[in-house]
Amino acid sequence: MEENFELSKLSHESLLNLYKTVDEYIAFLEKEEKEKSTEE
């Protein structure tokens, strides 16, 4: 995914929702990483 995507057209609400979505995705990935690294 390119990082220079266009955000300026998003409404404040959509921008904040997008941030929330990505933030939750990161939390999911961190949880996965932690769980799978500790599984024997």
Add this chain to the structure above:
Amino acid sequence: MSDISLEIEKYISSNKEILSVLPVNTKKNRSKYVEKVSELRDAALKIRQVILTEIEERYDKIVDITENPNIARINKNIESIGNIDLFNELNTPYEKLEFDKIIHSLHCFFEGNFDLVNQNIKLFIDKFKDFGIELTEDDFTYSKFTNEYIKVFFEEIENFSSDRLKKTFEDIYWKCPDIVTHIELNLRYLYYINAKKIEKELNDRNDRVLSELKLNKNKFVQRFFDLNKELIEIERIDQKRLLDKFVNGEWKIKDFANKEMEVLYEKLYIGDYFASTPEKQEEINNNFVSLLHTLQEYNVYIKYKYIIDDLKKKYKNKDSFKDAYEKKNKELRKKEQELVKENEKHKRNIKRAKSLLFVFFRRKIKREIYAFPVLTNEKIKEINNLYIDLDEEMVNTRIAEFVDENCSIKYMFKIVTSFYTYNYNLIKEHYKDDPDVDVTEELQELLDFINQPYKVMLNNVKLAEEPNITSIISNRYQIMNIRLEKEDLEENLDTLIQDVEKIVNYYNIKKSNLDINDITFIEKVKPMLSKR
């Protein structure tokens, strides 16, 4: 949903799908899985950073609005007008130039400190200098102690924390605990003998101000209030000021939601505000702005009613005030002249005591020199009491001159605030059992109120109408379809002010054209950004 939002959602779900099909049954597979997760997380962190930067930029752009430049312009105009108190018809230059404040501060020396005494003496000397009168130690001859202290004071005028000045004060204080009173009365005497010169100079200065502005006194005062009114009008709808309330958390946008406001308008307005035309809504809101000013006036009125009551008590005896000031003044000046003569005689006695010509009278002279401090101190105490009486008589004179049944309540307040000591003592007496109350702050609040431009109600309600004040207010606003009973004013004033204030704030936000979405965004983002 916008393209980019969809794109990112697709990207996330496809990544999740990729992860879901990766084998995790062996340690090696799990290691590969973790490697992939880590790679995806790094990419996601970069995406999140890009979004966050956009959020920060938007936040900064919204918050970074500047105050309406007209606010600075009007403030400058108000500053250029200067001090309208210098034109107060109730005062002499003694009050106009705040000599009364200096004297009051010295009079309450026990409440202040040594440093404050020196600052006040210097302030007095500087004010005289400003009016072309250079005071020296030779002007401080009210008592020998005054002269002793002032000599050192002038030598140490640049350094009030000097040990020498402190030691001099301490040494004199034990010989004459009334030293500050002596200085205070010496200053009052200096004002008295220079009053005409100061008055002439002040009148000339005031005339120059009016001629430069091409205004007469009334128009000059009116201009001051007009400018203040203009300032308040601009400030109340200034986007920066309103937005700051949300940024600092004082206001919450949900409190101004339409549902909340519907309840409030229904509570206070007879009619459907939201179904009204924009023009009608503007009219209704302006009525609420006017009501808020009236409620704020009424609030100040009930807080300081004890002051009006005291004035009324005095007013009842106004016939007894006739000539009282002049009589007291005559008595005081006579005593002061006696003191001046005694001081001169004392000086002569000191010279004579050293002279061979008076050798046969030396014992008598020395006895007189010995007894002099006690005798003068007694006289100074009498003079001090006369000055206290004189201050009171000055207020009484003004009451006799300016108060009658047609006098407005606002003017009654103006009379009180025009006389610092009288006002201070009234407030102090009122709160004598409440040591936490700061008398100076209370006094300033009343002064600020007198100098603010919205005093429509108190400007119009006459002393004779005072008992009906709540009915006058409620009738006035019922005509405008506002639900306002006199009981609301008497029993629920705080809630009423809060409600009306909210309607006015809602109206101001609307009028300012602030974007509600921007405010909501700021409120949501602020805690997120402050965590970083």
